[in-house]
Amino acid sequence: MIISIASGKGGTGKTTVAVNLALTLMETESVYLLDCDVEEPNAHLFLRPRLEGSAKVTVPVPIVDEEQCNECGRCGETCAFNAILPLGKHVLTFHELCHGCGGCALLCPTGAIREEPLEIGVVEWGHAGSISHIHGRLKIGSPLAPPVVRAVKKHAQNRSLGAVSIIDAPPGTSCPVVASVSGSDFCLLVTEPTPFGLHDLTLAVDMVRELGVNFGVVINRAGLGNGGLVDYCRAENIPILARIPFDRKYAKCYAKGGRLIEEFPEIRKILQDLWHAVCVSAERV
Amino acid sequence: MKELLVISGKGGTGKTTIVGAFAGLAKDSFPCETTVLADCDVDAADLHLILKPSVRRTNEFFGLKKATIDPAKCDNCGECAKVCRFDAIAMHEESIKIEPVSCEGCAVCFHICPSQAINMKDVIAGHWFVSDTIYGPLVHAKLGVAEENSGKLVMEVRREARRIAETRGSRLIICDGPPGVGCPVISSMSGVDLALIVTEPTIAGVHDMERLYTLANGFDVEVVVCINKYDLDYKISRDIREFCRTHDIDMVGRIPFDEEVVKALVKGEPIISPDLTSGKSESPAANATRQLWAEILNRLSL
Ligand code: SF4
Numbered sequence A: 001m002i003i004s005i006a007s008g009k010g011g012t013g014k015t016t017v018a019v020n021l022a023l024t025l026m027e028t029e030s031v032y033l034l035d036c037d038v039e040e041p042n043a044h045l046f047l048r049p050r051l052e053g054s055a056k057v058t059v060p061v062p063i064v065d066e067e068q069c070n071e072c073g074r075c076g077e078t079c080a081f082n083a084i085l086p087l088g089k090h091v092l093t094f095h096e097l098c099h100g101c102g103g104c105a106l107l108c109p110t111g112a113i114r115e116e117p118l119e120i121g122v123v124e125w126g127h128a129g130s131i132s133h134i135h136g137r138l139k140i141g142s143p144l145a146p147p148v149v150r151a152v153k154k155h156a157q158n159r160s161l162g163a164v165s166i167i168d169a170p171p172g173t174s175c176p177v178v179a180s181v182s183g184s185d186f187c188l189l190v191t192e193p194t195p196f197g198l199h200d201l202t203l204a205v206d207m208v209r210e211l212g213v214n215f216g217v218v219i220n221r222a223g224l225g226n227g228g229l230v231d232y233c234r235a236e237n238i239p240i241l242a243r244i245p246f247d248r249k250y251a252k253c254y255a256k257g258g259r260l261i262e263e264f265p266e267i268r269k270i271l272q273d274l275w276h277a278v279c280v281s282a283e284r285v
Numbered sequence B: 001m002k003e004l005l006v007i008s009g010k011g012g013t014g015k016t017t018i019v020g021a022f023a024g025l026a027k028d029s030f031p032c033e034t035t036v037l038a039d040c041d042v043d044a045a046d047l048h049l050i051l052k053p054s055v056r057r058t059n060e061f062f063g064l065k066k067a068t069i070d071p072a073k074c075d076n077c078g079e080c081a082k083v084c085r086f087d088a089i090a091m092h093e094e095s096i097k098i099e100p101v102s103c104e105g106c107a108v109c110f111h112i113c114p115s116q117a118i119n120m121k122d123v124i125a126g127h128w129f130v131s132d133t134i135y136g137p138l139v140h141a142k143l144g145v146a147e148e149n150s151g152k153l154v155m156e157v158r159r160e161a162r163r164i165a166e167t168r169g170s171r172l173i174i175c176d177g178p179p180g181v182g183c184p185v186i187s188s189m190s191g192v193d194l195a196l197i198v199t200e201p202t203i204a205g206v207h208d209m210e211r212l213y214t215l216a217n218g219f220d221v222e223v224v225v226c227i228n229k230y231d232l233d234y235k236i237s238r239d240i241r242e243f244c245r246t247h248d249i250d251m252v253g254r255i256p257f258d259e260e261v262v263k264a265l266v267k268g269e270p271i272i273s274p275d276l277t278s279g280k281s282e283s284p285a286a287n288a289t290r291q292l293w294a295e296i297l298n299r300l301s302l
């Protein structure tokens, strides 16, 4: 079972839910926690795993042998990302723009272009107690998050069969989020009862519907504000699977990197109930 | 004309709340000039919830083209599926299909197809808007769900904000930045005059601030830091101060946790109300934000 945890807006408590759900389930299940928020991976700050290995994530980028270039200009016409620019015999390459599609190397009639791996990030893995933790980290200055997300999921793919995999997705609804959430059995959308939380939830709902993933909502900081959120969920027929109350003591615990379920038994109870609700919802389809 | 970017790395640190307050403060500081506001969080734009704009102009945003197959021409040779590195092409029930969500638009399949059965089609990947608010013009955008190329849309928003600022002779553009350190952030950072990082005293906030600082450093952008909700954890706030000291970053503000901010947030209102002239009694967070604003103007020599 793969559960992804997403939210339209950042800072709603996605990582808190992911980490504490993993800690709650580790007693009864084999648990994988995948941190796919590769731009700002944070789950390890709370899990403090022992890292056991790492692998570079690379994109193949073109290297041009100007000796062999016959100035045809094909590579420049091919590249959809403006990452290669032939100026006579000088072919400029902009590796930070390259998506590694391989088009220029494939279509160069003289074979003047070969590809070399460019590091854009890293995948690291290890354990925190019985939880297997895998996270990706985008290299600073590299714009391409989705290949790093895919590398994290790929690393887990065969190892985590039969386990519960919890995916901490990045905020938003664009390509890195889609790469994280697609293929999940269930998606939890974490939100907060403010106009911002509601607005961004509606975007996240559009996304999961588009992906065809079954989903439910977790309200964090419940009690903070208005009922617009509940009305929206009711109108859209979206199940609210858990409510985590608003309390400054939780915020303090989070600030220090503490684990809520260890300090507050009521949170453990909420997350156990959440897990049951997820199982029931996932069964239903 | 100066461009100020407000960013935070992780979400929820209060970045948009601060930008919302700045909008009101800018009107106070430059009553006779236009300050242009730009929401560069094109994925989950929120600034409009505080600024309540009325949209004047809607523009379509075309991202990269996507590949489509003309079944009449396709003879199912499978060459395209071999070259696509994004697993977007596969055989489904005896015919080749392209999965639009996976297609990166590289067009390699288009170039390789022996039967010219593949077309690259423009897709509307989002919209951008020019709106009026009581604080000044706002340029904002909405990227379509599951779309990419947010960086390009951010550039579009910034270009329009600059154009408006130039025609109106503005002194300042305030940009609300996107989360993370990836492509949209990179696009919003290049060439700004000052980047204000809004962080919070949580270990996640510190971690993200450090990554963001490294990125900004690579772009040669001047960075200043402000801690929001600094009294949530004094020890971590001291660590942030220490980080700033050792990296020679100026700490330009500290905003306390304040129930009034939470109330404003729940109502979708700015923490500094538009009709409040300076000097009236305000909440502690609003006061601290006012000081922060003065410090920012100082930095920008405005
Ligand atoms: S590999 Fe693709 S994206 Fe990279 S330079 Fe060549 S054509 Fe452009």
Ligand code: SF4
Pocket (backbone or CB within 6 Å): A101, B066, B067, B083, B084, B085, B086, B087, B088, B089, B098, B102, B103, B104, B105, B106, B107, B108, B109, B110
């Ligand atoms: S355009 Fe590129 S990514 Fe899209 S289907 Fe063709 S080869 Fe694959």
